[in-house]
Amino acid sequence: xxxxxxxTKSRNxxxxxxxxxxxxxxxxxxxLVIPVIALFLRASTTKTFWEIATSPTAISAYxxxxxxxxxxxxxxxxxxxxxxxxxxxxxxxxxxxxxxxIDLPFALPTSVAGLTLAAVYSPDxxxxxxxxxxxIRVSFTRLGVGIAMIFISLSFVVRTVQPVLQEMQxxxxxxxxSLGASKSQTFVLVILPTLMPAILTGVALxxxxxxxxxxxxxxxASNVPFRDLxxxxxxxxxxxSFDYAGAAVIGCVMLVISLIILFTINLLQAxxxxxxxx
Amino acid sequence: xxxxKxxxKxxxKxxxxxxxxxxxxxxxxxxxxxxxxxLIIFLPALNVFTEAFKNGVVPFISNFSNQEFLSAIxxxxxxxxxxxPVNTVFGLCAAWAIARHKFPGRAFIISVIDLPFSISPVVAxxxxxxxxxxxxxxxxxxxxxxxxxVFATPGIILATAFITLPFVAREVIPVLEEMGREQEEAxxxxxxxxxxxxxxxxxxxxxxxxxxxxxxxxxxxxxxFGAVAVVSGNIAGETQSLPLFVEQAYKxxxxxxxxxAAVLLGLLALVTLVAKTIVEQKTQIKDVE
Numbered sequence: 001x002x003x004x005x006x007x008t009k010s011r012n013x014x015x016x017x018x019x020x021x022x023x024x025x026x027x028x029x030x031x032l033v034i035p036v037i038a039l040f041l042r043a044s045t046t047k048t049f050w051e052i053a054t055s056p057t058a059i060s061a062y063x064x065x066x067x068x069x070x071x072x073x074x075x076x077x078x079x080x081x082x083x084x085x086x087x088x089x090x091x092x093x094x095x096x097x098x099x100x101x102i103d104l105p106f107a108l109p110t111s112v113a114g115l116t117l118a119a120v121y122s123p124d125x126x127x128x129x130x131x132x133x134x135x136i137r138v139s140f141t142r143l144g145v146g147i148a149m150i151f152i153s154l155s156f157v158v159r160t161v162q163p164v165l166q167e168m169q170x171x172x173x174x175x176x177x178s179l180g181a182s183k184s185q186t187f188v189l190v191i192l193p194t195l196m197p198a199i200l201t202g203v204a205l206x207x208x209x210x211x212x213x214x215x216x217x218x219x220x221a222s223n224v225p226f227r228d229l230x231x232x233x234x235x236x237x238x239x240x241s242f243d244y245a246g247a248a249v250i251g252c253v254m255l256v257i258s259l260i261i262l263f264t265i266n267l268l269q270a271x272x273x274x275x276x277x278x
Numbered sequence: 279x280x281x282x283k284x285x286x287k288x289x290x291k292x293x294x295x296x297x298x299x300x301x302x303x304x305x306x307x308x309x310x311x312x313x314x315x316x317l318i319i320f321l322p323a324l325n326v327f328t329e330a331f332k333n334g335v336v337p338f339i340s341n342f343s344n345q346e347f348l349s350a351i352x353x354x355x356x357x358x359x360x361x362x363p364v365n366t367v368f369g370l371c372a373a374w375a376i377a378r379h380k381f382p383g384r385a386f387i388i389s390v391i392d393l394p395f396s397i398s399p400v401v402a403x404x405x406x407x408x409x410x411x412x413x414x415x416x417x418x419x420x421x422x423x424x425x426x427x428v429f430a431t432p433g434i435i436l437a438t439a440f441i442t443l444p445f446v447a448r449e450v451i452p453v454l455e456e457m458g459r460e461q462e463e464a465x466x467x468x469x470x471x472x473x474x475x476x477x478x479x480x481x482x483x484x485x486x487x488x489x490x491x492x493x494x495x496x497x498x499x500x501x502x503f504g505a506v507a508v509v510s511g512n513i514a515g516e517t518q519s520l521p522l523f524v525e526q527a528y529k530x531x532x533x534x535x536x537x538x539a540a541v542l543l544g545l546l547a548l549v550t551l552v553a554k555t556i557v558e559q560k561t562q563i564k565d566v567e
Contacts (some may be wrong), residue, residue: 020371027368031440032393035405038415042408079314086311090304098312100555101319107547107554108323109501111521112540115528116322119329119537126321151318183303212398214504219525232400232504239404239508244413251401258396265396266389 036255042244043252052249057225058234062253064142065231069210072149073157077203080157081195087158088165102158105151110215117148118220140222145230148216153206160202164195164272197272204268208261212254323544330541333534341538346515350523350539354500356431357519361439361499366492369446376447377454388451394443402440403508406433429511434519437505442498446491453487454480486561493557497550501543 043049052058086092087099105113121128121138131138138144168191176186214232221228223237231254238247330338341347376387394402408414410427420427427433461483465475481488503521510517512526520543527536 018375020374023368023371024375028372028387028390031436031443032390035402035409035440036393038408039401039405079311082307083311083315086308090308092308092312096555098315100551101315101323103551103554104319104323104547107497107501107550109503109521109524109543109547111503111525112326112501112543112547113322115524115536115540116325116329118528119533120322120325126325127317151322154318208396212396212401212504214398214400214507215521215525219528232398235398235400235404236508239407244408244411247404248408251398251404254398254401258398258401262389262392262396266385 039248039252039255042248046245046249048245049249052246053253057229058231058250058253060226061229061231061234061250064145064228065211066257068142068146068230069149069153069207069213072146072210073153073203073207075150076154076157076206077199080154080202080206081161081199084158084161084165088162102155105153106155110152110213111219113151114148114216114219117144117151117216121147121220139220140228142221142228144220145217145228148220149210149213152213152216153210156206156209157199157202160198160205161195164198168194197268201265201268201272204261204265208258208265211261212258326537326540326544329533330537330544337534338538338541341535344535346518347523347535347539349515350518350520351542353431353434353518354520357435357438357502357506358496358499360435361442362492362496364439365442365495366446366488368443369448369450369491369495370488372447373450373454377451378459391444391447394441399437399441399502399504400508403437403505406436406440406505406509410436428509429513429517431517433509434506434517437509438499438502441502441505442495445494445498446488449487449491449494450484453484457483486557490554490557490561493550493553497546500546 046052083102087095087102118139119125121131121144123129123132128138136143138147173186173190176190177183181189212232213230214236217230218233218236221230221233223229223233225234231250235247235251235254238244238250372391376384407428410416410420410433412421412428414428425432427436457480461479462475465479470478501521502519503525506519507522507525510519510522512518512522514523514526518526520539524536524540524543527533527539
């Protein structure tokens with residue numbers, strides 16, 4: 001009898017939802033699901049949704065944001081892969097310091113990044129001094145936005161490519177050489193295809209971060225529409241002028257694009273893990 | 279005989295030639311990487327410290343008699359003090375639920391947890407304003423019970439908690455998965471209770487992953503700018519966190535003051551990097567986010 005009742009008891013217990021699930025579900029709904037729904041509802045109940053979303057100011061802000069972020073992340077795709085290669089394959093003085101410094105853009109608060117970049121590239125800053133005589137202006141221009149985006153998204157490519165390179169066996173390359181492939185052939189035909197999923201994942205992660213970036217870009221840019229105004233700053237400005245509908249619409253457009261990028265990243269990672277199994 | 283000789287000769291020659299070329303290539307690649315990292319990372323980082331101390335330590339120290347600066351430090355510490363424990367508890371629960379159970383939609387839940395990494399901080403702040411602001415969903419109720427969230431500390435904490443939500447869960451899930459459940463089950467058959475299993479078996483196994491997540495959460499919580507800027511209203515001495523103080527000072531052309539405050543956050547970044555490197559050496563995790 002006692003045995004039976006203890007079995008029913010334990011069965012009851014297992015039917016009950018574990019409290020860890022309740023906390024997880026509750027917190028996620030409260031912090032993520034409800035806010036996202038609120039944003040979608042607020043934007044979709046705005047009658048002038050398309051007018052606001054496709055207004056010339058908004059279009060130019062998307063242009064500055066997405067094109068600049070794309071250029072910045074592709075730039076980091078090339079140099080990030082190079083840095084990962086150098087860190088994995090070669091030895092040089094202060095390698096550990098360099099390796100640790102790659103994470104600095106992540107650890108440094110974005111307003112500090114913006115402040116110091118603005119100072120370095122101001123006409124009397126370290127880099128500005130060299131660039132101003134050449135007629136290149138960085139602060140308060142789109143170039144400045146690009147440099148801030150390069151700074152904050154550099155870590156991603158390095159950190160996604162590094163582990164793949166570390167695991168890649170040198171034998172594969174060596175057998176390619178012994179079969180008569182040149183160094184460049186080996187790189188293009190053997191190494192690069194294996195690294196590609198990781199490189200693209202890193203580029204996509206960096207792009208996603210650059211698109212959403214606010215702190216460093218708002219400080220280095222002049223935030224003038226049609227010049228260097230980015231979409232997150234536009235959302236901020238709309239909110240500051242209490243134009244909630246405008247802010248919600250543009251915020252919604254950005255949220256949808258973020259979701260698409262997140263989906264793409266997941267696909268890329270699935271592609272990359274297929275390589276692992278082989 | 280002559281043939282063998284020539285072959286050996288050509289082999290050695292070729293080897294030697296390619297080795298010299300390889301060496302040159304290596305130096306070139308290292309050189310380019312170092313120049314890039316110096317321009318993008320080292321120069322700006324170094325600049326924070328040189329600008330802050332170019333007139334000696336006096337401006338840095340005198341900042342500590344500035345009430346607004348002190349209140350910004352206090353607010354930043356309060357934010358971290360609330361957000362880090364809350365997101366650690368959530369992260370542990372979520373990691374447990376996800377790593378210890380197989381259920382449909384598991385991958386989807388992981389993506390949902392990752393969402394704050396993809397959403398722009400400004401949009402995150404906007405969502406909080408749309409919910410708890412005056413015109414928001416809960417605006418009226420909040421006004422009735424006289425609770426201010428937006429333009430006050432609770433809103434700032436909510437925004438920061440949103441941004442830092444994924445870190446702990448994300449670092450703990452893979453460690454838990456790798457650990458497996460055999461040890462926990464063994465403890466259970468030996469009569470250990472849930473709490474005992476957690477403290478004695480699970481926690482010692484996941485401690486480095488957990489610590490890593492906590493370090494990242496703390497760095498981001500203290501340094502978050504965008505989301506906090508949207509919900510804070512930026513009232514000096516009241517709702518201004520340290521990163522906001524830096525921006526405000528810069529905007530008001532008090533560059534010296536801005537850098538004196540920025541150097542504190544720069545030190546935070548350095549401490550974070552050192553702690554991160556130590557934990558990485560213990561566990562060989564490497565993750566940007």
